[in-house]
Structure formats: C-alpha cells, structure tokens
Amino acid sequence: MTKSLNEVLLEGEPLRPFGRLVESGSEGRTLADVPVEELLALALDAKVVVLRGFGLLGKQELENYCRAAGEILQWNFGSILDLVVRDTPDNYLFDKGDVPFHWDGAFAEQVPRFFLFQCLRGEGAGGETVFCDSVQTYRDAPEDLKELWARTSITYRTDKLAHYGGLAEWPLLGTHPATGETTIRYAEPLDPARYANPLFLTVDGISAEDGVRVMEDLRERLHDARYCYAHEWRTGDIVVAENHALLHGRNSFTGSVSRHLQRIQII
Ligand SMILES: [Fe+2]
Incomplete structure (x- = not known):
C-alpha cells in the first residue's frame, strides 16, 4: 500500500540550518504522487524542501503539476x-562562476511565491545552490541597522541579455505576503570586471556613506553560515524553495561540470 505524503514527511529529516529532506522510501513514486498543496505548505514552513528518490516529470507534466497550485511565471x-x-x-x-544572492522576479511583473528545480543530471564539483533565510537574518540584526534598512531603497539596473533585465526599484525591506514577517529583498551587485551580465545598484533614502556601509555589511551578514543552507545536487533531486523569505545564489563550480537543472516558478 502506498503511504500518504504525511507519513513520508514525518520520516523526513531537518536540514541545517533550515529546510527539510524528504526521501521517497518507495520505488516507483514520482513527484506527481506528492500532493502539490501539501508540498508548498511544507515549503512555506520549512523554506526549502528537498525531495529525493521521487521520479522526475517531463516538462509538460511538471507544468501541469505546478499549475494546480497557482499561476506559472511565463x-x-x-x-x-x-x-x-x-x-x-x-x-x-x-557559466561556471558563482551566482550572487538575489530573489527571483525582481525584474518580472510578478514575484513568484515558490520555485521548483528538478535535477536531470547532477555530476560536477561545487555549484551548490545556496539559500539565505532573510527573515532570520533580519530578526537577528541590531535595532539601529534595522532602522537604517527601513529607510533604504535600491534601484537595480542590468541589460537584458538573458530573459530578464531593465530597471527595478525595491525597498530593502519587504513584508512576506503570507506570513507577514519582515524580509530582506536584496540582489548583490555584479561587478562588470567579473560577470558577463553585470548588475548595478543605486541606493536611495539614506546618505551615500550609509549606503556603502549597508552594502558592505550585507555582504558579510547574508553569507553567515547561521542563515545559509547550501544544497549539493544529486541527480534526481527535486528542490522547492520559498522565494519571498529567502535569497538564493550559487557557488562556483570547482571542476568539470555536467549538470542540468530545470526550474519553474509558481506565482
Ligand atoms: Fe534565481
């Protein structure tokens, strides 16, 4: 008899410092056997859910599966x-370099609530996807810094070389639409000397001096291991992440790479 997802979830393990690993525990089960609403409810709570041992879906099946839970970002x-x-x-x-922290949808018309990756091929060294819990980072910050952040807004500018780009202005702090918690919405700058598609930031609302201080502080604070879960990919992994609370990025690859991920975003 097939176990219900709840039973599977109860056997899942916590990841450190946050997240949940759920192993299928039975052969022949695919992502389609996991009720999508339960999966997203768990992802809202745990922020990252790793499913391991579940069969992956074809593109059309994956889209249908996710669409049952919400609109899909196109x-x-x-x-x-x-x-x-x-x-x-x-x-x-x-490319093989790192991807600095950002959240998805800063340049889109709508910010997705969740994104889901499935890993068709995971061989290669390095390249971990790193998630930063911005809610916890905010919670732990000193009051004077929170006050400075509350006045800060940032304009992001990048050329549209891939599927996103343009100009976007965001307050540094956001409110999580589902939980009401305060989030940090920050995309790290991309130096044109290092990145093929640089991202330029202009800070508003605070002095230029404070702007430099805020950015230098975030460079350290957001990467603190207490707030970051780094996912090492294995072929067949499915990862669901909560986009409003987290920032995410990627470590650079350290060796030869043959990796293929597919990503879909649920609004
Ligand atoms: Fe992203």
Whole structure:
C-alpha cells in the first residue's frame, strides 16, 4: 500500500540550518504522487524542501503539476528554464562562476511565491545552490541597522541579455505576503570586471556613506553560515524553495561540470 505524503514527511529529516529532506522510501513514486498543496505548505514552513528518490516529470507534466497550485511565471522561453553550463555564456547563470544572492522576479511583473528545480543530471564539483533565510537574518540584526534598512531603497539596473533585465526599484525591506514577517529583498551587485551580465545598484533614502556601509555589511551578514543552507545536487533531486523569505545564489563550480537543472516558478 502506498503511504500518504504525511507519513513520508514525518520520516523526513531537518536540514541545517533550515529546510527539510524528504526521501521517497518507495520505488516507483514520482513527484506527481506528492500532493502539490501539501508540498508548498511544507515549503512555506520549512523554506526549502528537498525531495529525493521521487521520479522526475517531463516538462509538460511538471507544468501541469505546478499549475494546480497557482499561476506559472511565463518568460520568452516559456515556463521552464533549462540551466546548463554553456561554453560561451552571455549571462552568469550559464557559466561556471558563482551566482550572487538575489530573489527571483525582481525584474518580472510578478514575484513568484515558490520555485521548483528538478535535477536531470547532477555530476560536477561545487555549484551548490545556496539559500539565505532573510527573515532570520533580519530578526537577528541590531535595532539601529534595522532602522537604517527601513529607510533604504535600491534601484537595480542590468541589460537584458538573458530573459530578464531593465530597471527595478525595491525597498530593502519587504513584508512576506503570507506570513507577514519582515524580509530582506536584496540582489548583490555584479561587478562588470567579473560577470558577463553585470548588475548595478543605486541606493536611495539614506546618505551615500550609509549606503556603502549597508552594502558592505550585507555582504558579510547574508553569507553567515547561521542563515545559509547550501544544497549539493544529486541527480534526481527535486528542490522547492520559498522565494519571498529567502535569497538564493550559487557557488562556483570547482571542476568539470555536467549538470542540468530545470526550474519553474509558481506565482
Ligand atoms: Fe534565481
């Protein structure tokens, strides 16, 4: 008899410092056997859910599965982004370097609530996807810094070389639409000397001096191991992440890479 998802979840393990690993525990079960609403409820609570041992879905099946839970963010390539390392990338998402912290949808019309990755091929060294819990980072920050953050807004500018780009202005602090918690919405700057598709930031609402201080502090604070879960990919992994509370990025690859992830975003 097939176990219900609840039974499977109870056997899941906590990841450190946050997140949940759920192993299928039975052969032949696929993502389609996991009720999507339960999966997203768990992801809202745990922030990151790793499913291991569940069969992956084809693109159309994956889209149908996610659409049962909400609208799917559409791009010029459709809804599912194939993330592979390219030989001549025009955007840092497709090269071997790191991807600095950001949240998805800063340049889109709507910010997705969740994104889901499935890993078709996970061989390669390094390249961990890193998630930062911005809610906890905010909670632990000193009051004077919170006060400075509350006055800060940032304009982001990047050329549209991949599927996103343009100009976008965001307050540094946000309110989580589901939980009401305060979140940090920050995309780290991308130096044109290092990245194929640089991202420029202009800080408003505070003095230029404070702006420099805020950015230097965030560079350290957001990467504190107490707030970061780094996911090491294995072929077949499915990862669901909560986009409003987290920032995410990627460590650089350290060796030869043959990785293929697919990503879909649920609004
Ligand atoms: Fe992203």
